[in-house]
Amino acid sequence: MDFKLSEEQLLIKEAARDFAKNELLPGVIERDEKQEFPKEQVKKMAELGFLGMMTSPEYGGSGMDTISYVMVMEEISKIDASCSVIVSVNNSLVCWGLENYGTEEQKKKYLTRLASGEIIGAFCLSEPEAGSDATSQKTTAIEKDGHYIINGTKNWITNGGTADVYLVIAQTHPEKKHKGINAFILEKGMPGFEIGPKEQKLGIRGSDTHSLIFNDVKVPKENRIGEDGFGFKFAMKTLAGGRIGIAAQALGIASGAYELAKEYSKVRKSFGTEICNHQAIAFKLADMHTQIEAARHLVLKAAWDKDNGHDYDLSGAMAKLYASQVAMDTAIEAVQIHGGNGYVKEYHVERLMRDAKITQIYEGTSEIQKVVISRGLLAE
Ligand SMILES: Cc1cc2nc3c(=O)[nH]c(=O)nc-3n(C[C@H](O)[C@H](O)[C@H](O)COP(=O)(O)OP(=O)(O)OC[C@H]3O[C@@H](n4cnc5c(N)ncnc54)[C@H](O)[C@@H]3O)c2cc1C
Numbered sequence: 001m002d003f004k005l006s007e008e009q010l011l012i013k014e015a016a017r018d019f020a021k022n023e024l025l026p027g028v029i030e031r032d033e034k035q036e037f038p039k040e041q042v043k044k045m046a047e048l049g050f051l052g053m054m055t056s057p058e059y060g061g062s063g064m065d066t067i068s069y070v071m072v073m074e075e076i077s078k079i080d081a082s083c084s085v086i087v088s089v090n091n092s093l094v095c096w097g098l099e100n101y102g103t104e105e106q107k108k109k110y111l112t113r114l115a116s117g118e119i120i121g122a123f124c125l126s127e128p129e130a131g132s133d134a135t136s137q138k139t140t141a142i143e144k145d146g147h148y149i150i151n152g153t154k155n156w157i158t159n160g161g162t163a164d165v166y167l168v169i170a171q172t173h174p175e176k177k178h179k180g181i182n183a184f185i186l187e188k189g190m191p192g193f194e195i196g197p198k199e200q201k202l203g204i205r206g207s208d209t210h211s212l213i214f215n216d217v218k219v220p221k222e223n224r225i226g227e228d229g230f231g232f233k234f235a236m237k238t239l240a241g242g243r244i245g246i247a248a249q250a251l252g253i254a255s256g257a258y259e260l261a262k263e264y265s266k267v268r269k270s271f272g273t274e275i276c277n278h279q280a281i282a283f284k285l286a287d288m289h290t291q292i293e294a295a296r297h298l299v300l301k302a303a304w305d306k307d308n309g310h311d312y313d314l315s316g317a318m319a320k321l322y323a324s325q326v327a328m329d330t331a332i333e334a335v336q337i338h339g340g341n342g343y344v345k346e347y348h349v350e351r352l353m354r355d356a357k358i359t360q361i362y363e364g365t366s367e368i369q370k371v372v373i374s375r376g377l378l379a380e
Helices: 006-025 028-034 040-047 066-079 081-101 102-117 174-180 233-265 279-307 313-337 339-343 349-358 366-378
Strands: 120-124 140-144 146-159 165-170 181-187 193-198 209-220
Touching: 006 102, 006 120, 028 349, 040 081, 040 120, 040 140, 066 081, 066 174, 066 279, 081 102, 081 120, 081 140, 081 146, 081 181, 081 233, 120 146, 146 165, 146 181, 146 233, 146 279, 165 174, 165 233, 165 366, 181 209, 193 313, 233 279, 233 313, 233 349, 279 313, 279 349, 313 339, 313 366
Parallel strands: 120 165
Antiparallel strands: 140 146, 146 209, 165 181, 193 209
C-alpha cells in the first residue's frame, strides 16, 4: 500500500488551494448572500483547467486522474462549495459522460468546448415525481421523422440557467420501464426549451438551480447518447462517478470548517485561557480531525478504484455517505466552537454548515446511498 501522492498531484492540490484562497475567498460571503453565480471565478477555473480535469487533452481537457480531481474539489470546497458543485457537475456528470459514451461527432461538437470551460453543462435527471426513484421518468422523448420530440419538466438542475449544453434523461418506451429511457444532448435556445425561475436555497447559494420545461423540443437523433434504451444505465454510471466528486466536496466543507474552528480555538479565550485548552473543545477537534481523515481515506480509495479500473459503485457510495455525514457533523461543531461568532456570516462557518446539508441530498440521498451499498453487499 502506498499513500504517497505524486509530484503532479501535490502541485495541483497546491494550485487549487492558492486559487481558492486568493480568488474564491474574497467575495464569497456576498455571493452567498446575493445568490450570485460566480461567473468570473468560473472563467478563472476554466483557465486553470479545472472544468475538464479528467477529460483527455484531445477533447480540450487536462487529462488528469480522479485523485487530482478530488483534491481540487476538496480545496475549492473548503472555501466555496457553490464553485465546487459547478466543477463537479461539469467534470463528473457532463464531460465524463460524453467522453465515455458519446459519439466522435458529439465529442467534437460539445465536449471540447465543455472541457475547456468555454461553456458549461448541466445534467438533468430529477423531476417533480422522479427524484430518488429515477426510474419514474415522466419526461418523454418520442421518435418522429429522424428526430426526438421532448416534453416534460426537470427539477433542481444545477447550472440550470447558466449552462449551454444539457444532458437530458427522458422516457422513450414506457412499456420497457427503465430499459426504455434515453439520454439526449440539448442546447440552450432550442425552440420549446424554457428555463424556470431560480430556486432560493439554504446553501450553495452561488450555484444556479432551476427547473427546466420542455414543450415539443425537437432534438436531432444524432444527439441521443448511446444505443436506444441506454439512458438509465448512462445516468447510473455517470452518477456513480459523480458521487466521488460530491464526497470530495463534503470532505472539503468538513476540512474548511475544522481548520477555521481549530484556528479560532487557539485565539479565543474564556476563563483565562484559550478555549482549545478546555478538554471539551480539544476533544471536539480530535473527533473532527479523526472523522475527516477517515472520510479522506474513503474518498481517495474510491478515486483510486476509478483510476485503476476497479468497480467504484460501492466505494463511491460509501465515500459519499460517510463524508457527507462528517461534513454536517463537523460544520455544526465548528459553529459551536465559534460560539456566538459562529452564528454570523463573517466567520464563514455558518455558510459551511448550510452548504454541508446538500451533500446528504443530491446525487442520491444518504438513504439511497445505503440502498446502493446494501444491495451491493448482498449481491456479493
Ligand atoms: C441544490 C440541488 C441541486 C441539485 N442538482 C441536480 C442536478 O443538477 N441534476 C439532477 O438531476 N438533480 C439535481 N438535484 C436533485 C437531487 O438529486 C434530488 O433532490 C435527490 O435525488 C432527492 O430526490 P427528491 O428531492 O425527489 O426526494 P425524494 O425522492 O422525494 O425523497 C424524500 C425522502 O425520502 C427518502 N427516500 C426516498 N426513497 C427512499 C427509499 N427507497 N428508501 C429510503 N428512503 C427513501 C429520501 O432519502 C429523502 O429523505 C438537485 C437537488 C438540489 C436540492
